[in-house]
Amino acid sequence: xxxxxxxxxxxxxxxLTVRAVRILERAEVVVHDRLVETExxxxxxxxxxxxxxxxxxxxxDNQSAINALLVATARTGRTVVRLxxxxxxxxxxxxxxxxxxxxxxxxxxxxxxxxxxxxxPLAAGIPVTHRGRSCGVAVVTARGCERDPELARLARxxxxxxxxxxxxxxxxxxxxxxxGGLDPAxxxxxxxxxxxxxERVQRSALGDLGSLRVAAPAVIVVGAVAALDLARGAVAxxxxx
Ligand code: SAH
Numbered sequence: 001x002x003x004x005x006x007x008x009x010x011x012x013x014x015x016l017t018v019r020a021v022r023i024l025e026r027a028e029v030v031v032h033d034r035l036v037e038t039e040x041x042x043x044x045x046x047x048x049x050x051x052x053x054x055x056x057x058x059x060x061d062n063q064s065a066i067n068a069l070l071v072a073t074a075r076t077g078r079t080v081v082r083l084x085x086x087x088x089x090x091x092x093x094x095x096x097x098x099x100x101x102x103x104x105x106x107x108x109x110x111x112x113x114x115x116x117x118x119x120x121p122l123a124a125g126i127p128v129t130h131r132g133r134s135c136g137v138a139v140v141t142a143r144g145c146e147r148d149p150e151l152a153r154l155a156r157x158x159x160x161x162x163x164x165x166x167x168x169x170x171x172x173x174x175x176x177x178x179x180g181g182l183d184p185a186x187x188x189x190x191x192x193x194x195x196x197x198x199e200r201v202q203r204s205a206l207g208d209l210g211s212l213r214v215a216a217p218a219v220i221v222v223g224a225v226a227a228l229d230l231a232r233g234a235v236a237x238x239x240x241x
Contacts, residue, residue, distance in 0.1 A: 001106050003070055003080045005094050007087045007113015008032070010120065012195040013039040020111050028078035031069060033092075035085030035217060037196060044081075049073075063093060067100035074106045087115040091141055091164055115139075117162045120191035120219035124201040125229040133224040134160040142166035142173055152180025160223035167218050171210025177222065182206060187227035192218040203227070 004023045009015035016024075024030070024043045032041065034054025044050060053066050074080045088094035088110055101108045117139045121128050128137040137160040140151065154161050155177050166173055170190075178184050184207030192200045192215055204212055206222060 003074050003108045005082045005088045006111040008036045008040050008083050009114040010116040010195040011037040015114050027081040029073045029080045032083040071104040087113045090115045120194035121221045123194045124189050124191050128160045130225050142169040151176045155180030155182040163220040166220045167214050167216040174206050174209040189221045189226040
């Protein structure tokens with residue numbers, strides 16, 4: 001009895017790992033999130049039972065129901081795949097699901113996925129670190145940590161900040177970072193629906209982030225590298241389908 005916790009990557013099916021594809025092809029039960037694209041679900045074995053347990057932002061927290069579903073379906077002896085957008089361990093609550101499975105005595109295997117935190121900047125031609133511009137990258141959610149909700153502590157000109165789940169709070173994010181010491185002219189890139197046919201990249205300055213029109217899901221990249229657009233054409237060509 002093994003449940004596979006599989007990263008679905010940012011959207012495009014050809015960004016799945018080979019391991020993920022092999023597991024999807026023999027899945028008997030698939031439990032997936034809202035951000036998993038149809039073309040990835042198309043790879044699931046015919047006849048598999050598919051559960052969409054996608055949460056809407058701000059909607060009810062159904063995590064314990066998801067955990068119970070994983071445990072119950074695994075106990076029927078079928079091959080269960082929990083398919084999560086991007087990488088299962090980055091803001092995906094994959095760790096909590098593993099804990100629930102372990103508590104129920106069910107083995108689990110994690111298959112990594114390409115995270116939107118790194119794919120979205122790449123799709124825009126932005127290297128998250130780049131000599132002379134950025135010596136590191138912090139991946140955060142708009143709300144920071146429970147214990148320390150300050151984004152401002154990351155306000156350093158030599159750091160790239162990649163923000164997930166930040167669309168609704170983009171104005172406040174910009175204010176916090178500027179109050180923390182970042183120049184309002186700091187470059188920003190916003191990448192919506194990376195790797196999907198409706199991918200869109202917008203660039204602005206941190207001071208103008210609040211007034212950009214943005215639709216979720218999107219990744220916000222803040223820092224000097226966000227002004228770069230290296231080999232964007234090459235990336236697009238490589239993923240052309
Ligand atoms: N585990 C996922 C992240 C889950 S949190 C991962 O590794 O990618 C959900 C957030 O991820 C969204 O609010 C958005 O910020 C980001 N996201 C996921 N897929 C995306 C995509 N295709 N394009 C842009 N942002 C995406």
